[in-house]
Amino acid sequence: MNRLNKPVITKETIKAMEDMSFFIHAKIFDDLLIVAQKETNCFVLKTSEGLIVIDAIWPSKKAFEAIVNAIKFIGWDPNTIKKLVLTHGHVDHTGCGKWFIDKYHVPTYLSKIDDIFWEEHPAKPDRPETWKDYKIDVYVKDGDTITLGNKTIYVYGTPGHTPGGLSYIFPVEEDGKLHMAALWGGTTPPWAKNEVKEYIKSLDYFISEAMSKKVDVALSNHTSIDNGLERITYSKVRMDYMPNIYIIGQDGFKNYCQVFKTLSYDALERL
Numbered sequence: 001m002n003r004l005n006k007p008v009i010t011k012e013t014i015k016a017m018e019d020m021s022f023f024i025h026a027k028i029f030d031d032l033l034i035v036a037q038k039e040t041n042c043f044v045l046k047t048s049e050g051l052i053v054i055d056a057i058w059p060s061k062k063a064f065e066a067i068v069n070a071i072k073f074i075g076w077d078p079n080t081i082k083k084l085v086l087t088h089g090h091v092d093h094t095g096c097g098k099w100f101i102d103k104y105h106v107p108t109y110l111s112k113i114d115d116i117f118w119e120e121h122p123a124k125p126d127r128p129e130t131w132k133d134y135k136i137d138v139y140v141k142d143g144d145t146i147t148l149g150n151k152t153i154y155v156y157g158t159p160g161h162t163p164g165g166l167s168y169i170f171p172v173e174e175d176g177k178l179h180m181a182a183l184w185g186g187t188t189p190p191w192a193k194n195e196v197k198e199y200i201k202s203l204d205y206f207i208s209e210a211m212s213k214k215v216d217v218a219l220s221n222h223t224s225i226d227n228g229l230e231r232i233t234y235s236k237v238r239m240d241y242m243p244n245i246y247i248i249g250q251d252g253f254k255n256y257c258q259v260f261k262t263l264s265y266d267a268l269e270r271l
């Protein structure tokens, strides 16, 4: 079968990041919820001391309400949200964070470099409603950990997509069995040659850290990379005897990361 070796990313893809006409969610592990709009998604990780929201979609109240409603729908309590952890300082990930702060008073986590980047380089300079609109409480960097209750998120500095982009590895559980999940924070390669080289270096570093942590689950914060919407749809109606398609094994994870290399080599050819 002649399969695509990379997603098709167009202007429409970028535009669709602002499409708040529908949301979809699924509990993909016993302790992990995914909530998506058409192109971007976030995760909610359940710990023994409350919930951690990872990324926050787009700065739209609708996105905030969709995340909160999804949490309620699966029977968790949004009043137990304790942290908002961001991968990088782009508006489609910093998203609706200000409503989480207003309503749930959560401390926010991001790298210092990307906090400054977010402030100084708005993705849409001509649209103030997309500019940095809340403060970061905790600066995290490579080698740090973020712990809440029984869960620890391992933090990796993976610059390239943004100068201070972060990627995360954390345990998830299904039927009493632990798995290690990896979230590559900045999805697409950047537009300058040197930055693409840095992106590839970060990717190699992250893959080797993921191998040593025995990562067997691949997560993406963009649905176009991993057939996200289809995987969420499948997971919503998955039956007990069907596999969890997020669990792809260590070799599977390495293979999955190949898409980021393919995109990088394409970018280098173009630049």
Ligand SMILES: [Zn+2]
Pocket: 088, 090, 161, 186, 187
């Ligand atoms: Zn980004």
